[in-house]
Amino acid sequence: MTxxxxxxxxxxxxxxxxxxxxxxxxxxxxxxxxxxxxxxAINELSVSGSPGSLAVEVATAGxxxxxxxxxxxxxxxxxxxxxxxxxxxxASAMPSGVTLKxxxxxxxxxxxxxTAADVLTGLTKTTLSGKTVKYTLSAxxxxxxxxxxxxxxxxxxx
Amino acid sequence: xxxxxRKPKRAALGVVVLVLLPVLGASLDAGNTASQTVTFExxxxxxxxxxxxxxxxxxxxxxxxxQPDAAVDATTTYSLTTNGRNRKLTAVLDSGLPPNVxxxxxxxxxxxxxxxxxxxxxxxAAADVLTGITSARGxxxxxxxxxxxxxxxxxxxxxxxxxxxxxx
Numbered sequence: 157m158t159x160x161x162x163x164x165x166x167x168x169x170x171x172x173x174x175x176x177x178x179x180x181x182x183x184x185x186x187x188x189x190x191x192x193x194x195x196x197a198i199n200e201l202s203v204s205g206s207p208g209s210l211a212v213e214v215a216t217a218g219x220x221x222x223x224x225x226x227x228x229x230x231x232x233x234x235x236x237x238x239x240x241x242x243x244x245x246x247a248s249a250m251p252s253g254v255t256l257k258x259x260x261x262x263x264x265x266x267x268x269x270x271t272a273a274d275v276l277t278g279l280t281k282t283t284l285s286g287k288t289v290k291y292t293l294s295a296x297x298x299x300x301x302x303x304x305x306x307x308x309x310x311x312x313x314x
Numbered sequence: 315x316x317x318x319x320r321k322p323k324r325a326a327l328g329v330v331v332l333v334l335l336p337v338l339g340a341s342l343d344a345g346n347t348a349s350q351t352v353t354f355e356x357x358x359x360x361x362x363x364x365x366x367x368x369x370x371x372x373x374x375x376x377x378x379x380x381q382p383d384a385a386v387d388a389t390t391t392y393s394l395t396t397n398g399r400n401r402k403l404t405a406v407l408d409s410g411l412p413p414n415v416x417x418x419x420x421x422x423x424x425x426x427x428x429x430x431x432x433x434x435x436x437x438x439a440a441a442d443v444l445t446g447i448t449s450a451r452g453x454x455x456x457x458x459x460x461x462x463x464x465x466x467x468x469x470x471x472x473x474x475x476x477x478x479x480x481x482x
Binding site: 251301 | 345346347348350353354355356357361362363392393394395396397399449451452453454
Protein backbone atom coordinates (compact mmCIF):
# COMPACT_ATOMS: atom_id res chain seq x y z
CA MET A 157 0.00 0.00 0.00
CA THR A 158 1.37 3.39 -0.92
CA UNK A 159 1.71 6.15 1.62
CA UNK A 160 -1.02 8.12 0.00
CA UNK A 161 -3.43 5.30 -0.02
CA UNK A 162 -2.63 4.49 3.62
CA UNK A 163 -3.29 8.07 4.55
CA UNK A 164 -6.65 8.07 2.79
CA UNK A 165 -7.64 4.81 4.46
CA UNK A 166 -6.70 6.18 7.84
CA UNK A 167 -8.77 9.29 7.32
CA UNK A 168 -11.69 7.24 6.15
CA UNK A 169 -11.58 4.98 9.19
CA UNK A 170 -11.29 7.94 11.53
CA UNK A 171 -14.30 9.59 9.92
CA UNK A 172 -16.32 6.38 10.16
CA UNK A 173 -15.42 5.96 13.78
CA UNK A 174 -16.58 9.49 14.53
CA UNK A 175 -19.90 8.90 12.84
CA UNK A 176 -20.44 5.62 14.64
CA UNK A 177 -19.42 7.19 17.92
CA UNK A 178 -21.74 10.22 17.61
CA UNK A 179 -24.68 8.21 16.23
CA UNK A 180 -24.55 5.66 19.06
CA UNK A 181 -24.46 8.42 21.73
CA UNK A 182 -27.66 10.15 20.44
CA UNK A 183 -29.75 6.94 20.12
CA UNK A 184 -28.72 4.82 23.11
CA UNK A 185 -29.07 6.70 26.44
CA UNK A 186 -32.24 8.76 25.89
CA UNK A 187 -35.71 8.12 24.79
CA UNK A 188 -38.76 10.38 24.78
CA UNK A 189 -42.42 9.69 25.23
CA UNK A 190 -45.34 12.03 24.74
CA UNK A 191 -48.00 11.60 27.38
CA UNK A 192 -51.48 12.96 26.81
CA UNK A 193 -53.89 13.04 29.78
CA UNK A 194 -57.24 14.44 30.80
CA UNK A 195 -59.54 14.56 33.82
CA UNK A 196 -63.11 14.62 32.73
CA ALA A 197 -66.07 15.95 34.60
CA ILE A 198 -67.18 13.61 37.37
CA ASN A 199 -70.67 13.90 38.78
CA GLU A 200 -71.88 10.84 40.66
CA LEU A 201 -74.94 10.60 42.89
CA SER A 202 -76.49 7.60 44.60
CA VAL A 203 -79.02 6.86 47.34
CA SER A 204 -79.22 3.99 49.80
CA GLY A 205 -82.77 3.03 48.77
CA SER A 206 -86.35 4.24 49.15
CA PRO A 207 -87.74 5.58 52.43
CA GLY A 208 -90.38 3.89 54.56
CA SER A 209 -94.02 4.91 54.17
CA LEU A 210 -95.21 8.26 55.48
CA ALA A 211 -98.65 8.68 57.07
CA VAL A 212 -100.45 11.69 58.50
CA GLU A 213 -102.81 10.24 61.08
CA VAL A 214 -102.87 12.32 64.25
CA ALA A 215 -103.47 15.90 65.30
CA THR A 216 -103.66 18.10 68.35
CA ALA A 217 -107.30 19.12 68.64
CA GLY A 218 -107.70 22.53 67.08
CA UNK A 219 -104.52 22.31 64.99
CA UNK A 220 -103.78 21.01 61.51
CA UNK A 221 -102.84 17.31 61.38
CA UNK A 222 -99.35 16.53 62.61
CA UNK A 223 -96.57 16.12 60.04
CA UNK A 224 -94.91 12.76 59.53
CA UNK A 225 -91.18 12.53 58.82
CA UNK A 226 -88.83 9.84 57.54
CA UNK A 227 -85.06 9.91 57.47
CA UNK A 228 -83.87 6.34 57.14
CA UNK A 229 -82.12 6.80 53.78
CA UNK A 230 -78.85 8.45 52.84
CA UNK A 231 -77.14 9.81 49.75
CA UNK A 232 -73.58 9.80 48.41
CA UNK A 233 -72.12 12.36 46.05
CA UNK A 234 -68.85 12.99 44.21
CA UNK A 235 -68.11 15.93 41.95
CA UNK A 236 -64.94 17.51 40.67
CA UNK A 237 -66.87 20.44 39.26
CA UNK A 238 -67.59 23.87 40.63
CA UNK A 239 -70.86 25.35 41.88
CA UNK A 240 -72.75 22.16 41.25
CA UNK A 241 -76.21 21.56 42.65
CA UNK A 242 -78.67 18.76 43.34
CA UNK A 243 -82.22 19.24 42.15
CA UNK A 244 -85.30 17.22 43.02
CA UNK A 245 -88.54 16.70 41.16
CA UNK A 246 -91.60 14.44 41.28
CA ALA A 247 -93.39 13.27 38.15
CA SER A 248 -96.82 14.53 39.22
CA ALA A 249 -98.09 16.98 41.79
CA MET A 250 -99.19 15.91 45.27
CA PRO A 251 -102.91 15.78 46.08
CA SER A 252 -104.53 19.06 47.05
CA GLY A 253 -103.76 20.01 50.62
CA VAL A 254 -100.90 17.50 50.86
CA THR A 255 -97.25 18.59 50.83
CA LEU A 256 -94.07 16.52 50.56
CA LYS A 257 -90.75 18.14 51.44
CA UNK A 258 -87.17 16.92 51.14
CA UNK A 259 -84.07 17.89 53.05
CA UNK A 260 -80.57 16.75 52.10
CA UNK A 261 -78.07 16.77 54.95
CA UNK A 262 -78.18 20.27 56.46
CA UNK A 263 -79.90 21.99 53.55
CA UNK A 264 -83.27 23.70 54.11
CA UNK A 265 -86.52 21.77 53.58
CA UNK A 266 -87.70 22.09 49.99
CA UNK A 267 -91.25 21.45 48.80
CA UNK A 268 -91.39 18.86 46.03
CA UNK A 269 -93.38 19.64 42.88
CA UNK A 270 -93.39 18.57 39.27
CA THR A 271 -90.90 21.36 38.58
CA ALA A 272 -87.28 20.64 39.54
CA ALA A 273 -86.18 22.59 42.59
CA ASP A 274 -82.71 23.19 44.00
CA VAL A 275 -82.23 21.20 47.18
CA LEU A 276 -78.44 21.39 47.59
CA THR A 277 -76.25 24.07 46.03
CA GLY A 278 -72.71 25.38 45.99
CA LEU A 279 -71.05 21.99 45.55
CA THR A 280 -67.44 22.42 44.46
CA LYS A 281 -64.87 19.63 44.15
CA THR A 282 -66.28 17.60 46.96
CA THR A 283 -67.41 14.18 48.14
CA LEU A 284 -70.30 13.50 50.50
CA SER A 285 -70.96 10.07 51.92
CA GLY A 286 -73.78 8.66 54.00
CA LYS A 287 -75.60 11.98 54.36
CA THR A 288 -79.20 11.96 55.54
CA VAL A 289 -82.23 12.33 53.27
CA LYS A 290 -85.25 13.54 55.24
CA TYR A 291 -88.83 13.55 53.95
CA THR A 292 -91.70 15.45 55.60
CA LEU A 293 -95.36 14.80 54.76
CA SER A 294 -97.93 17.46 55.70
CA ALA A 295 -101.66 17.59 55.16
CA UNK A 296 -104.29 20.16 56.05
CA UNK A 297 -107.78 19.17 57.18
CA UNK A 298 -108.93 20.35 53.77
CA UNK A 299 -107.01 17.48 52.18
CA UNK A 300 -109.44 15.01 53.68
CA UNK A 301 -108.53 11.33 53.79
CA UNK A 302 -106.05 10.34 51.07
CA UNK A 303 -105.62 6.68 50.15
CA UNK A 304 -102.11 5.24 49.97
CA UNK A 305 -100.22 6.63 46.99
CA UNK A 306 -96.62 7.12 45.87
CA UNK A 307 -94.33 9.48 44.00
CA UNK A 308 -90.91 8.87 42.46
CA UNK A 309 -88.47 11.55 43.54
CA UNK A 310 -85.66 12.08 41.02
CA UNK A 311 -82.47 13.69 42.30
CA UNK A 312 -80.04 15.12 39.76
CA UNK A 313 -76.51 16.38 40.28
CA UNK A 314 -75.82 19.06 37.73
CA UNK B 315 -7.70 -5.30 2.38
CA UNK B 316 -11.34 -4.85 1.94
CA UNK B 317 -12.86 -1.91 3.62
CA UNK B 318 -16.50 -2.15 4.40
CA UNK B 319 -18.22 1.04 5.20
CA ARG B 320 -20.76 0.48 7.92
CA LYS B 321 -23.61 2.79 8.49
CA PRO B 322 -23.97 3.83 12.10
CA LYS B 323 -26.73 2.10 13.95
CA ARG B 324 -29.37 4.46 15.16
CA ALA B 325 -31.62 3.65 18.02
CA ALA B 326 -35.22 3.42 16.94
CA LEU B 327 -37.12 6.24 18.55
CA GLY B 328 -40.67 5.12 19.24
CA VAL B 329 -43.25 7.70 20.17
CA VAL B 330 -45.53 6.24 22.75
CA VAL B 331 -48.73 8.06 23.42
CA LEU B 332 -50.16 7.21 26.78
CA VAL B 333 -53.75 8.14 27.28
CA LEU B 334 -54.94 8.12 30.85
CA LEU B 335 -58.60 7.22 30.82
CA PRO B 336 -60.76 7.94 33.83
CA VAL B 337 -61.92 4.72 35.48
CA LEU B 338 -65.59 5.64 35.31
CA GLY B 339 -65.50 6.35 31.62
CA ALA B 340 -68.83 6.45 29.79
CA SER B 341 -70.94 5.93 32.95
CA LEU B 342 -70.41 9.52 34.13
CA ASP B 343 -73.52 10.91 32.48
CA ALA B 344 -75.70 8.09 33.77
CA GLY B 345 -74.47 8.35 37.37
CA ASN B 346 -75.58 11.87 38.17
CA THR B 347 -79.21 10.93 38.92
CA ALA B 348 -80.81 8.84 41.62
CA SER B 349 -84.46 8.05 42.37
CA GLN B 350 -86.47 7.21 45.45
CA THR B 351 -90.07 6.03 45.63
CA VAL B 352 -91.98 7.76 48.41
CA THR B 353 -95.19 6.09 49.60
CA PHE B 354 -97.60 8.23 51.59
CA GLU B 355 -101.12 8.25 53.03
CA UNK B 356 -103.43 10.60 54.91
CA UNK B 357 -105.62 8.68 57.33
CA UNK B 358 -108.78 9.76 59.13
CA UNK B 359 -108.01 12.34 61.77
CA UNK B 360 -110.61 13.08 64.47
CA UNK B 361 -109.43 14.90 67.58
CA UNK B 362 -111.39 16.78 70.25
CA UNK B 363 -110.23 18.21 73.54
CA UNK B 364 -111.54 20.50 76.29
CA UNK B 365 -109.75 23.13 78.32
CA UNK B 366 -110.78 21.65 81.62
CA UNK B 367 -113.83 21.32 83.89
CA UNK B 368 -116.44 24.03 84.43
CA UNK B 369 -116.83 25.65 87.81
CA UNK B 370 -119.44 24.15 90.11
CA UNK B 371 -122.94 25.07 89.07
CA UNK B 372 -125.06 26.22 92.02
CA UNK B 373 -128.74 27.11 92.05
CA UNK B 374 -128.96 29.70 94.78
CA UNK B 375 -131.62 32.27 94.05
CA UNK B 376 -135.13 32.71 92.77
CA UNK B 377 -137.62 35.43 92.19
CA UNK B 378 -140.53 34.91 94.43
CA UNK B 379 -143.26 33.16 92.55
CA UNK B 380 -140.91 31.85 89.87
CA GLN B 381 -138.84 28.75 89.55
CA PRO B 382 -135.27 29.01 90.89
CA ASP B 383 -132.81 30.89 88.74
CA ALA B 384 -130.64 28.81 86.40
CA ALA B 385 -126.93 28.49 87.04
CA VAL B 386 -124.64 29.07 84.09
CA ASP B 387 -120.98 28.37 83.44
CA ALA B 388 -119.10 29.41 80.30
CA THR B 389 -115.54 29.21 81.55
CA THR B 390 -114.40 26.27 79.45
CA THR B 391 -113.64 25.79 75.77
CA TYR B 392 -113.19 22.97 73.32
CA SER B 393 -110.86 22.36 70.37
CA LEU B 394 -111.47 20.07 67.44
CA THR B 395 -109.73 18.82 64.28
CA THR B 396 -111.19 16.55 61.64
CA ASN B 397 -110.33 15.84 58.04
CA GLY B 398 -113.53 13.88 57.60
CA ARG B 399 -116.79 14.84 55.97
CA ASN B 400 -120.14 15.45 57.70
CA ARG B 401 -118.86 14.50 61.13
CA LYS B 402 -120.76 15.25 64.33
CA LEU B 403 -120.03 15.83 67.99
CA THR B 404 -122.31 14.20 70.56
CA ALA B 405 -122.62 14.55 74.34
CA VAL B 406 -123.93 12.09 76.94
CA LEU B 407 -123.98 11.90 80.74
CA ASP B 408 -122.46 9.00 82.64
CA SER B 409 -125.58 8.73 84.82
CA GLY B 410 -129.05 10.27 85.06
CA LEU B 411 -129.94 13.52 86.87
CA PRO B 412 -132.31 13.71 89.81
CA PRO B 413 -135.95 14.41 89.02
CA ASN B 414 -136.77 18.00 88.05
CA VAL B 415 -133.13 18.84 87.46
CA UNK B 416 -131.82 19.53 83.94
CA UNK B 417 -128.35 20.11 82.56
CA UNK B 418 -127.96 21.62 79.13
CA UNK B 419 -124.95 22.43 76.98
CA UNK B 420 -124.28 24.65 73.99
CA UNK B 421 -121.11 24.57 71.92
CA UNK B 422 -119.99 27.45 69.72
CA UNK B 423 -119.53 26.08 66.20
CA UNK B 424 -116.45 26.55 64.05
CA UNK B 425 -116.54 27.25 60.33
CA UNK B 426 -117.92 24.23 58.56
CA UNK B 427 -120.09 23.04 61.46
CA UNK B 428 -123.66 23.58 62.64
CA UNK B 429 -124.78 23.99 66.25
CA UNK B 430 -128.36 23.06 67.24
CA UNK B 431 -128.11 25.53 70.09
CA UNK B 432 -128.67 24.52 73.69
CA UNK B 433 -129.09 20.74 74.01
CA UNK B 434 -130.47 18.88 77.04
CA UNK B 435 -128.06 16.24 78.33
CA UNK B 436 -129.17 12.72 79.16
CA UNK B 437 -127.60 9.44 80.18
CA UNK B 438 -130.06 7.52 78.05
CA ALA B 439 -128.86 8.61 74.62
CA ALA B 440 -126.08 10.77 73.23
CA ALA B 441 -127.32 14.06 71.85
CA ASP B 442 -125.91 15.87 68.82
CA VAL B 443 -124.27 19.10 69.96
CA LEU B 444 -122.51 19.85 66.63
CA THR B 445 -123.29 18.50 63.17
CA GLY B 446 -122.13 18.80 59.57
CA ILE B 447 -118.47 19.12 60.50
CA THR B 448 -116.39 18.80 57.32
CA SER B 449 -112.61 19.28 57.01
CA ALA B 450 -112.64 21.64 59.94
CA ARG B 451 -110.60 22.67 62.88
CA GLY B 452 -111.26 25.12 65.69
CA UNK B 453 -109.58 25.98 68.92
CA UNK B 454 -110.74 27.72 72.11
CA UNK B 455 -114.43 27.61 71.18
CA UNK B 456 -116.93 28.26 73.96
CA UNK B 457 -118.77 25.60 75.99
CA UNK B 458 -121.78 26.86 77.99
CA UNK B 459 -123.52 24.75 80.68
CA UNK B 460 -126.91 25.63 82.09
CA UNK B 461 -128.30 23.93 85.20
CA UNK B 462 -131.97 24.31 86.08
CA UNK B 463 -133.93 22.86 88.94
CA UNK B 464 -137.59 23.25 89.69
CA UNK B 465 -138.71 23.96 93.21
CA UNK B 466 -139.98 20.38 93.24
CA UNK B 467 -136.39 19.12 93.02
CA UNK B 468 -135.87 20.22 96.61
CA UNK B 469 -132.47 20.78 98.18
CA UNK B 470 -129.65 18.64 96.84
CA UNK B 471 -126.19 17.75 98.11
CA UNK B 472 -123.32 18.44 95.70
CA UNK B 473 -123.25 15.91 92.86
CA UNK B 474 -121.00 15.17 89.95
CA UNK B 475 -121.74 14.10 86.39
CA UNK B 476 -119.24 13.34 83.64
CA UNK B 477 -120.15 14.72 80.21
CA UNK B 478 -118.63 12.66 77.43
CA UNK B 479 -118.05 14.44 74.11
CA UNK B 480 -117.47 12.21 71.09
CA UNK B 481 -116.45 13.19 67.57
CA UNK B 482 -118.00 10.71 65.13
